[in-house]
Amino acid sequence: MNHINPSRRRLFSRKKSNAIRPPWSKTDIEFTDICTRCDKCIQACETQIIFRGDGGFPEINFADxxxxxxxxxxxxxxxxxxxxxxxxxxELKxxxxxxxxxxxxxxxxxxxxACDERAIGFKSAIGQAPKPVIDTDLCTGCGACAAPCPTDAINFLSLDQ
Incomplete structure (x- = not known):
């Protein structure tokens, strides 16, 4: 009986990545099928948020x-x-x-x-610090809110996930 090693099985699987790709890019699987990893997008990024990620493919990092x-x-x-x-x-929010x-x-x-779109509000409660509320209709997913957060508490998810 021929058994496939589980790590080898992963090699052939087409699991969707959680990586954030540059704006307007095609779906993750299409992206990795077409991208040649030339780094031109990394060099062109004016805010330097695109970096060479997993497998050498461009990814976004809002840390800075x-x-x-x-x-x-x-x-x-x-x-x-x-x-x-x-x-x-x-579709990031x-x-x-x-x-x-x-x-x-x-x-x-x-x-x-930090949010120019005013997508983040705070809801007050008696005796508590106000809690953040994200208006997903206003949020562009630009990442401006992430860098100033002292606890790295802001993540970005795609609405289609």
């Missing part, structure tokens, strides 16, 4: 800055990886995790202060 949706990554890409910029850049200082009773609104 935000996406300005300048479209330079799409403009320099020699491959057909990007959709027309008339589409929304992505900010999500506040339990490590948020407000959930620990500390008054902090650094994410709200």
């Amino acid at each position: 800055d935000e996406c300005t949706f300048c479209n330079k990554c799409a403009e320099v890409c020699p491959e057909p990886l990007f959709l027309d910029t008339e589409h929304p850049p992505w 900010a999500v506040v995790q339990e490590t948020c200082l407000a959930y620990k009773g500390v008054w902090c609104q650094s994410c709200k202060d």
Whole structure:
């Protein structure tokens, strides 16, 4: 009987990655099928949030800055990886995790202060620090709220997940 090693089985699986790809890029599987890992998008990124991630494919990291949706990554890409910029850049929305200082009773609104779209509000409660509330209709997923968060409590999820 021929058994396939579980690690070898993973080699052939097509599991969707949790990586955040550049704005306007095609789905993750299409992206990794087409991307040549030339790094042109990484070099073109004005806020330096694109880096070489798992497998050498471009990924977004909001730890230091935000996406300005300048479209330079799409403009320099020699491959057909990007959709027309008339589409929304992505389905990403900010999500506040339990490590948020407000959930620990500390008054902090650094994410709200950084959000130009005013997608982050705070709900007051008697005797408690106000808790963050994300308006997903206003959130562009730009990541501006992530870098100033002192506890890295903001993650980004795609609405289609």
